Amino acid sequence: MLRTHTCGQLRSEHIGQDVTLCGWVESKRDHGGSVFIDLRDRYGLTQVVVGPPEADSALIDSAGRVGTESVILIRGKVSPRLEGKVNEKLDTGEIEVRCEHYEVLNPCPTPPFTPSQQELPGEDLRLKYRFLDLRRPAMLRSLELRSRIIKIMRDYFAEHNFIDVETPILGRSTPEGARDYLVPSRVHPNSFYALPQSPQLYKQILMVAGFDRYVQVAKCFRDEDLRADRQPEFTQLDMEMSFVDQDDVMNMIEGLVQRTAKELKGTDVTLPLPRMTWDESMRRFGTDAPDLRFGMEIVDITPIAATCEFRVFRGAADGGGFVRGIRLEGQATEFSRKRIDELTEYVKQDFGAKGLAWFRVEDDGKLWSPTSKNFTAEQLQQIGEALEAKPGDLLMFLADTWEVTCKGLAGLRKRLGAELKLYEPDAMSYSWVTNFPMFEHDPEEQRWVAMHHPFTAPLTEDLDKLKEDPAACRAQAYDLVINGSEAGGGTIRIHNGETQQQVFELLGIDEQTARDRFGFLLDALKYGAPPHGGIALGVDRWVMLFAGLDNIREVIAFPKTQKASDLMTEAPGEVDAKQLKELHLRTVKV
Structure with a gap:
């Protein structure tokens, strides 16, 4: 290692030690022949004092010496700060490092903005120079929180005997719901893979295979219009359980909510969480994701x-x-x-x-x-x-x-x-909405569509309504709501092939189309499919909510804009004619 300590590690007990620090120049100040440098890394900030003769060269930005955001190495001795100069806002505020040698590991030209500036630049500029934006403490805290939440989730499900299984990214297009992202196949002309909107079908197959309890932190993709809390690619905590009803799944997730709130907020969540039906939620709050903080x-x-x-x-x-x-x-x-x-x-x-x-x-x-x-x-x-x-x-x-x-x-x-301001900024409210309608009518296509997905089981008492009155048929579906946002959605699945075919027919999917798109699932349901159900939790949204933010791009390292573009890498981009030819494709000007 080039460094002996991080920039957030040194304290008064290190006074007198020789240390080597590496980091980015947050700022520098000339104080009567000595240059004071605030050196920053992920762990914190340390004040470095550069005296003569190094001080003269440390001031020469035009020579690429120690400009703001340059990466430098400092060797020196830890010393106490002068009387009255202790900075109580810093963990390292009692000490400074007296520089005996420094090296510019990589100079930085004048940046378009600095991570320490008080007024944030526009979001487009931040996304274009995301490598600078990610140096901001607020972004670092968001991604550290994200890492903590994912660890809590993994630990929790491991303790409850879930097996972590990776499912494919390249799958088959099943055009029900949002639009798929399609990937052309080079070796199968005129054929396409689809990026997964969720691991839904694979995790149901795992239940048929007897895996009993499955979990995965899964990357998913949906080609849909974006909002502040949506992205074309997103991460979800995906889980499935066999031999359960919806109460079993909800109870499992409530334990996770309770642990997460305790570890991140230090608050005790009383279980069970409040529950209301979809009808009640729409009547009382006008939405299926009610904010119960007020x-x-x-x-x-x-x-x-x-x-x-x-x-x-x-x-x-x-x-x-x-x-x-x-x-x-x-x-x-x-x-x-x-x-x-x-x-x-x-x-x-x-x-x-x-x-x-x-x-x-x-x-x-x-x-x-x-x-x-x-x-x-x-x-x-x-x-x-x-x-x-x-x-x-x-x-x-x-x-x-x-x-x-x-x-x-x-x-x-x-x-x-x-x-x-009808609620405290750090207040958290958790609840369930249950018994969603099984179907909703699409006025454009003049047909029924699944409110969740076509693999959702109806309530047992509503099974006869599949044929008699689809509008009145309720689903074994449940959404977790945090602070007025849908933080997760799950259902009990259809494990009977006959019922699944009934639902397909109601959705306008004839027997041949169902066989073409979902034949592997229908086959699996014939071979001893257990009752099963699960849920998907939006990891990005969980982090956003626990961080008290209102924009999901603030908790994703490299997000897309609302037009689904990456301003830093300029994706999506054009490809050359040779690549298109290999994929048996050609573009058409619109």
């Missing part, structure tokens, strides 16, 4: 709206729609008309709502708004009672379809919860 639940006042003279409310109720609202405690005088107008535009633009109605609760408890004249005193009282309104509260309502009221009020609730 209240502000959605209340349905459609029956009251159906009797009033306010055309917006009455029209929605008479037309089969809904009128639903939320209560903003103590905000009646805090929200100006301008701010309400901004929120109105927000629900219009982002969720397709027609508008936003509101009432202010006066000191006498009565509701007032410009539309109050369209309601009787009794109706206003009923609305206030439905939302448990108190003087000083502000009530907001959407009158629209069920879907629009769900999305709009869930969006409002999420935004206002953050803006009004």
